[in-house]
Amino acid sequence: MADEQVILITGTRKGIGRYLAHYYAEKAFRVVGCSRGEVDYELDNYRHYCLDVSDESRVKNMFSEIRKLYNRLDILINNAGIASMNHVVLTPLETVHKIINTNYVGTFLFCREAAKLMQKRRYGRIVNFTTVATPLKLEGEAIYASSKAAVASLTEILARELAPFGVTVNAVGPTPIETDLIRSVPKEKIKALLDRQAIHRFGEFRDIANVIDFFISPKSDFVTGQNIYLGGI
Amino acid sequence: MKEKDRLVRTIFRAVDEYNRGLSEGGPLEKSLDKVLFGKSGRLDSLGLVNFIVLIEEKIEEEYGMAIVIADEKAMSQKRSPFKTIGRLAEYVSQLLEENKNG
Ligand SMILES: NC(=O)c1ccc[n+]([C@@H]2O[C@H](COP(=O)([O-])OP(=O)(O)OC[C@H]3O[C@@H](n4cnc5c(N)ncnc54)[C@H](OP(=O)(O)O)[C@@H]3O)[C@@H](O)[C@H]2O)c1
Numbered sequence: 001m002a003d004e005q006v007i008l009i010t011g012t013r014k015g016i017g018r019y020l021a022h023y024y025a026e027k028a029f030r031v032v033g034c035s036r037g038e039v040d041y042e043l044d045n046y047r048h049y050c051l052d053v054s055d056e057s058r059v060k061n062m063f064s065e066i067r068k069l070y071n072r073l074d075i076l077i078n079n080a081g082i083a084s085m086n087h088v089v090l091t092p093l094e095t096v097h098k099i100i101n102t103n104y105v106g107t108f109l110f111c112r113e114a115a116k117l118m119q120k121r122r123y124g125r126i127v128n129f130t131t132v133a134t135p136l137k138l139e140g141e142a143i144y145a146s147s148k149a150a151v152a153s154l155t156e157i158l159a160r161e162l163a164p165f166g167v168t169v170n171a172v173g174p175t176p177i178e179t180d181l182i183r184s185v186p187k188e189k190i191k192a193l194l195d196r197q198a199i200h201r202f203g204e205f206r207d208i209a210n211v212i213d214f215f216i217s218p219k220s221d222f223v224t225g226q227n228i229y230l231g232g233i
Numbered sequence: 234m235k236e237k238d239r240l241v242r243t244i245f246r247a248v249d250e251y252n253r254g255l256s257e258g259g260p261l262e263k264s265l266d267k268v269l270f271g272k273s274g275r276l277d278s279l280g281l282v283n284f285i286v287l288i289e290e291k292i293e294e295e296y297g298m299a300i301v302i303a304d305e306k307a308m309s310q311k312r313s314p315f316k317t318i319g320r321l322a323e324y325v326s327q328l329l330e331e332n333k334n335g
Contacts, residue, residue, distance in 0.1 A: 067290070
């Protein structure tokens with residue numbers, strides 16, 4: 001594709017999303033990002049929306065602006081996500097709603113709206129975020145891990161539903177990466193987790209970008225419905 | 234009545250665009266009661282998705298409102314609002330009303 005591709009990344013205020021916004025802006029993509037809060041950076045190719053990913057009308061409005069501005073969307077990265085460590089017995093229902101809304105409902109909503117735009121050009125790449133907490137069955141992360149299991153299942157089925165539109169849907173499942181998301185997890189727990197990986201180190205932002213680069217390459221048009229866990233899980 | 238004409242004209246613009254992008258299958262007719270979807274309809278499920286997206290766009294251009302046509306109510310109605318353009322227009326006009334009031 002000769003002209004600039006438009007990439008939409010959710011959760012760009014900090015952590016992995018922030019890194020990805022910079023990474024793809026530097027690679028001359030047109031980057032659209034969103035998070036509940038404002039971002040403290042400015043980039044030439046970057047446009048920010050302040051919204052909650054589970055707020056249907058705000059999300060719809062953002063997509064219609066994207067359509068008016070660029071009339072295309074090539075790539076969607078559903079990075080926005082929240083976690084909460086807690087024993088099930090001590091988990092408030094409100095927390096469950098929040099996690100499901102952000103991780104699952106948000107991902108669904110963005111996939112749906114993106115598919116509408118992508119199908120116009122019969123081209124699209126969607127990358128969702130899962131986690132190693134699911135296959136590792138981490139105690140204390142029941143709600144977080146199961147919300148991401150739902151994302152994994154959504155990914156597999158959307159891959160089939162959207163294939164006729166030329167849209168691939170895949171997922172990347174990071175191991176612990178040092179962001180705010182895992183700041184409250186005790187050190188020994190993290191250490192034990194790294195020990196269960198084939199490669200015992202923290203994940204880096206670049207590890208994720210590498211998997212995403214593969215999924216979003218125009219050459220990866222025969223790769224869909226896959227979930228790649230990092231670190232050897 | 235005028236409002237209804239405006240809405241139908243808007244939906245017909247989606248029909249035009251749908252027909253322009255057509256690579257296979259016959260064109261959609263600008264008729265209020267030709268069956269769109271279902272056994273004797275012109276549209277297969279992909280075509281329907283395509284057409285609904287175009288209507289959402291045209292509605293937004295015309296009315297400045299971003300609506301979701303396939304909402305919970307639409308999917309659970311006994312009389313499918315997707316059967317004909319006439320029914321679609323009826324359904325969309327309800328949605329627009331609700332949007333204005335809420
Ligand atoms: N870090 C890890 O170890 C790890 C491991 C496995 C998977 N992951 C996954 O990687 C993704 C990114 O995680 P991270 O480590 O970068 O987390 P993070 O540092 O906590 O950042 C989360 C980002 O998402 C945004 N966000 C959260 N809730 C949102 C909502 N409802 N609507 C819009 N934006 C929202 C946040 O901005 P606002 O607060 O301004 O909204 C922030 O930019 C998540 O899906 C996470 O599950 C991370």
